[in-house]
Amino acid sequence: MSKVRNIANLPLDGGLLCLDFVNTVQTRKKEVFYEYIPNYEAFLQWCVKLNIISPKELKMFRGITEHAPASAITAYHHVMIARELLYKVFSARASGMPVDKDVLGGFNELLAEALQHIGFDNSKDGLKEFWQNTEDNIVAPLWKVIKSAYDILTAPEGRYVKECPACGWLFLDKSRTHTRRWCNPLECGSVDKATRYYHRQKAKKQQA
DSSP states (O other): OOOOOOTTTOOOOOOHHHHHHTBBBBBBBSSOOOOOOHHHHHHHHHHHHTSSSSSHHHHHHHHHHHHHHHHHHHHHHHHHHHHHHHHHHHHHHHHHHOHHHHHHHHHHHHHHHHHTTEEEETTTTEEEEEEEEETTOHHHHHHHHHHHHHHHHSGGGGGGGGEEETTEEEEOOOOSOOOOOOOOOIIIIHHHHHHHHHHHHHHHHHHH
């Protein structure tokens, strides 16, 4: 029996919030794939899984979309555009290629939108970062994803973002030698090795 795919059992192999967001499709190596976020409600469920919204915020965002269903459709469209822009940015970086100018322009717009909502306030431990104007904006959870992308793109570790050759998922290579090849060595790694073994054996038979 094949495993039922859903948000609950979606693996988090990216190692970063923004990469796990990009990886909410079964694969990027086939035209037909399973979509883990088919609507805005699924996006909220993913946000809960990644702990970027609280139960109180979940209830608030659901309340807004229940009273204005069209807003959920608009927000979902925005979320999907953001996901594909992030994939194109990081995929290009992983392959060592320049990012397309139109893609970069779209990403910069997302970045400007997200970062303008970050503020600081006093706390007992000093200044504390917080998000502003999130109460009535159902796209607000996406801002944290974009901030995650900004953080890794401006960090030295950003050069270790890679794209899995088996499924196209993105991941941060945190291995000591930075030689990790697959998003998940036990799954994609095993499949890739088995595939290459099959083709080697087939080639041997054809040459015999």
